[in-house]
Amino acid sequence: MQKANDSISALMDGEVGEFELRRTLEQIAETPELAQQWRRYHIARAGLKGEAQAGLQLDISAGVMSALEQEPTYHPSLYDREPTQAKRQKPVSRWWRSVSSMAVAASVTAAVILGAGNFADSPSQTPNFYLPGGSSNGDLMRTNLGRSATPLAGYESPDVIRMSDGLKKYIDQHQHLVAAQQVPQWSTRWMPEGYSIIRHELLPHGEVMVFANGRDAFSVSVEELGHQSLPEGVAQADGYIAVGKRRGDHFVTVVGDVPLMIADRIASAVQPEN
Amino acid sequence: MSNESQAASDQVLVKRVQAGEKQAFDLLVKQYQHKIIGLIGRYVYDPHEAMDVAQEAFIKAYRALPGFRGDSAFYTWLYRIAINTAKNHLVSRSRRPPDVDVDVDDAHYIDTDSELRDLESPESALYRDELERVVKSTLDRLPEDLRVALTLREFEGMSYEDIANVMDCPVGTVRSRIFRAREAIDKEIAPLLAN
Numbered sequence: 030m031q032k033a034n035d036s037i038s039a040l041m042d043g044e045v046g047e048f049e050l051r052r053t054l055e056q057i058a059e060t061p062e063l064a065q066q067w068r069r070y071h072i073a074r075a076g077l078k079g080e081a082q083a084g085l086q087l088d089i090s091a092g093v094m095s096a097l098e099q100e101p102t103y104h105p106s107l108y109d110r111e112p113t114q115a116k117r118q119k120p121v122s123r124w125w126r127s128v129s130s131m132a133v134a135a136s137v138t139a140a141v142i143l144g145a146g147n148f149a150d151s152p153s154q155t156p157n158f159y160l161p162g163g164s165s166n167g168d169l170m171r172t173n174l175g176r177s178a179t180p181l182a183g184y185e186s187p188d189v190i191r192m193s194d195g196l197k198k199y200i201d202q203h204q205h206l207v208a209a210q211q212v213p214q215w216s217t218r219w220m221p222e223g224y225s226i227i228r229h230e231l232l233p234h235g236e237v238m239v240f241a242n243g244r245d246a247f248s249v250s251v252e253e254l255g256h257q258s259l260p261e262g263v264a265q266a267d268g269y270i271a272v273g274k275r276r277g278d279h280f281v282t283v284v285g286d287v288p289l290m291i292a293d294r295i296a297s298a299v300q301p302e303n
Numbered sequence: 304m305s306n307e308s309q310a311a312s313d314q315v316l317v318k319r320v321q322a323g324e325k326q327a328f329d330l331l332v333k334q335y336q337h338k339i340i341g342l343i344g345r346y347v348y349d350p351h352e353a354m355d356v357a358q359e360a361f362i363k364a365y366r367a368l369p370g371f372r373g374d375s376a377f378y379t380w381l382y383r384i385a386i387n388t389a390k391n392h393l394v395s396r397s398r399r400p401p402d403v404d405v406d407v408d409d410a411h412y413i414d415t416d417s418e419l420r421d422l423e424s425p426e427s428a429l430y431r432d433e434l435e436r437v438v439k440s441t442l443d444r445l446p447e448d449l450r451v452a453l454t455l456r457e458f459e460g461m462s463y464e465d466i467a468n469v470m471d472c473p474v475g476t477v478r479s480r481i482f483r484a485r486e487a488i489d490k491e492i493a494p495l496l497a498n
Binding site: 034038050058071078081088094097221222 | 311312324329341354369428430
């Protein structure tokens with residue numbers, strides 16, 4: 030308790046490190062008296078400076094925090110494979126498609142920003158990962174709802190029922206998704222409160238997840254590095270923050286209209302499913 | 304404490320809230336609630352109503368926090384939310400908001416005879432004066448090393464490192480002295496606040 034009080038005092042002065050801050054917040058969560066100590070320290074500070082306000086005995090924090098309990102809360106278990114797969118198969122509204130398309134497009138931007146220095150024109154240096162929307166790769170086209178698909182090689186129309194290109198496209202997508210090797214391999218163990226996954230694209234050499242909170246969205250791309258050497262780093266373009274991080278032989282890119290530290294934490298939280 | 308140090312302290316808590324730790328927001332509420340209630344009280348005269356509006360302002364701030372990028376100090380940002388919440392509250396009650404706003408830097412010192420009223424009652428003023436008297440008299444009675452360390456911190460806004468240089472002692476000692484000074488003051492004011 031004494032040590033925790035000491036940390037609270039230092040926290041008031043902005044003199045604690047990241048580790049101590051986290052530990053102190055944990056202790057405050059476990060010991061409500063510490064939060065009251067924090068409150069009294071601030072009242073004393075105001076009193077010292079002759080800035081004390083009326084109603085010092087009032088404390089609305091319990092009411093505020095109680096109300097905030099109703100706010101959407103992040104649960105690490107949110108990214109549960111079965112429910113997510115079920116979610117993915119639900120019809121997606123035009124609005125969501127618009128938002129997620131924007132985020133995915135931003136992801137492409139990020140790949141360009143972060144990897145531009147490494148991608149020359151020669152075919153040997155072409156990155157071996159693919160993102161939706163910017164490629165004519167046949168495998169990729171099959172994963173995109175609502176886009177015209179390249180006719181499958183060897184495909185013949187049935188004798189009785191002539192299937193539309195649209196239906197054929199969905200069947201192709203279905204086959205792509207249910208293939209044994211095409212289950213999601215990556216997820217993020219943390220995301221900002223209020224966000225949930227709205228899209229999870231499985232690509233031949235990676236995955237793209239899109240998260241949204243109804244107003245803002247961010248995308249997480251995980252790609253095999255192969256022989257490429259992508260630089261880790263941060264970039265900003267068109268109002269988007271892009272953070273790139275290595276994960277073993279994969280490269281994680283987070284793009285969105287979110288604060289840098291949020292994007293960085295998301296990128297750090299991306300992990301293989303197993 | 305300098306505004307810069309205060310902003311830095313707030314910023315670390317804001318980052319924790321943005322990282323999903325609601326507990327950090329509780330600390331920000333406890334830290335600023337009296338200033339915000341006092342500010343809103345200049346628009347909304349009924350104290351209970353002012354508390355409700357203050358609570359609403361904090362909830363709005365929490366919801367808007369993911370978009371807070373630190374371009375301004377947290378309190379400046381919170382202050383604007385509080386002012387807007389108070390004005391919207393008055394409009395929703397078919398009352399006209401005052402034409403004059405409280406400037407964020409003048410919120411403590413505004414003349415109570417101005418168009419914006421203060422919700423402070425005589426009893427509340429006495430209580431506040433008593434608390435300030437206890438705090439200052441406790442500071443005066445502290446051992447010199449504790450008093451100097453806390454004074455340099457609170458009134459000069461010096462960092463622990465700078466205080467260590469001035470007092471010619473390790474930074475850890477400065478931290479300990481400031482903490483012990485605060486503990487001594489807290490011991491005196493805790494009964495007042497409990498009552």
